[in-house]
Amino acid sequence: MSEPNPEPFAAIDGNGEFAGVSSAARWWYGPLTNVEPWTATLYLFVSALLSLVWLIAMVVGVAVSVPLSLVGIGLPMLMGTFALASRLVRWDRHRAGWVGEPVAEAPLPKLARGLAGARSVLSDGPRWRLVGYLVLAPFVFVVLLALALALWAVPLYLISLPLWGWAVGMSVIGMTMGVLTGVVLAGLVPRGVQQLGRAGAGFVRAAVGPDRVAVMQQQVDTLTANREEILSAVASERRRIERNLHDGVQQHLVAQGIDLGLAEQKMASDPEAALELLRDARAKNRDTIGELRIIGRGLHPAVLDDRGLDAALSALVSSSPVPVSLSVSPGLQAPMPVAEAAYFVVSEAVTNMLKHAKARAASVSVEQSAGTLVVDVHDDGHGGADQSAGTGLAGIAARVRALDGSLSVHSPRGGPTHIHAEIPNAMGDSYE
């Protein structure tokens, strides 16, 4: 399904006349062997056929329900017609994907509840628009299909002249001219048909696609939601740090203080006990230092700066008491926000596993594929990982989404758990 060579005659200069002609021919006729022109023809054919059926459904639905709506019973029928129209249009939007991008859904405004809502349906612009489209569509698609069929037919007609031209008394010269024209025109067919298919999809988009303002509104909504999400993720991360400091480090230090205070009191009366207390205090001191190191690494893994993602992840998984296998694409490159997000996905997944999953083994894989950094973390624990608001995973998901990525968590009760993240990473490809 490759695009035709944009420079058909570039080969003529260097490779001689034959090479030039053959590459030009490949360029001109190549699209005939592509699937797109055929799909486009099929698209127009199916669309024309279906739209005729839809037309009948709409005409019947509207013709029956609108007059009856005066006596009430027509209103539910009209709502049914609208519901059907909405469903049919959804199929049409989706089918536009055959010749390019599917047309995005344009949500209908909500109707008021009860009788008032049912009445308002009679003058509901967006819903009537769907019906109008369905009535208009068969004419557009039939015309487009006719043009497409004509495009296919003309070269076939010209090329087949020698088969029947004799019968109508055509001259050899005339037939030759006809065949040559047909052969040349044949290259035009796939291009023309594809354009017609796109025109059909364009009609659908213009008639029942979301309007630009709505699309932009949706983008703004998404960005706003992302921003709020990241702000709340930052806040909950800070809370987590505060808790780690107050409930971890501070408690350790106070406990040490108690040991030291008691040791001080006992120094004269019971030096043995005092020594024991000092030993306890020193052990707690060591734990506190370890805890501070973990908190520091949770804020930002310094090794990420100097040695990159692979090294940072190696350090991370090697400190896990549960064996974690690690595979990172060799020579992987990523800008710092992407690398950091990938690191924290793994870090959070591993932390969760250690805290809750009772897993016996886990695996981490970070691969670069087609402009995307793909992170997968599997563990064989008992599942139940939660991505709802306020959890560490939710914070990580917000972080990934802020980079236009996505994070999914599959963790049924009983396990196993699979955490999958995709983060756009253009840098990775250029270094491959």
Place this chain on the structure above:
Amino acid sequence: MSESATTVVVADDSVLLRDGVVRLLEESGFEVLAAVGDADQLSEALSEQSPDLVLVDVRMPPTFTDEGIQAAIAIRERSPQQAVVVLSQYVEETYATQLLAGDVAGLGYLLKDRVVDINDFVESLRRVAGGGSAVDAEVVQQILSRSQRGSELARLTPREGEVLAAMAEGLSNAGIGEKLVISLGAVEKHISNVFTKLDLEPVEGAHRRVLAVLTYMNERR
């Protein structure tokens, strides 16, 4: 139950710290009846035991915010005479104000750091168990500094200011004298000056003074 030992129930979710505190209390002559990890276990323990003192951490499961304060308030509602000391990781004035809003007899609000100064800490606990009160000096400082009564407080001499703060902490006259290294007579003179200058009704008893002083400073903020 021996006659002399003060009995305590401890609630703190950190095992490490709980063990440390229990050890400290036992070394200092308290009798620890129970040591528990959250507010539910605490109320369970209190339905079986009636200790002289309850020592409770502010932050406990499930939300790790102010469970200790809520537990203390609930305990005091059930049995108003129960002495309770709340330990906090940091100064939270609203917690303190909420806790100390009513009768402060037998109430304490102390920073966890104080545990390390074993003698002072133990003394504060004994004071509260005996019906006195103990408000952390840092809490008092915070309330003082935020008090809108700056001009009135400015009329106090520095020494009288120190006496005021010591009163708010819940120290007895003797305790104030010891802390500021002045004679009992001097303490009494300063206290009477403070009450006169601030136009407060003189009250008897250290813990009632705490409430009077805190209320005074909290007013008109």
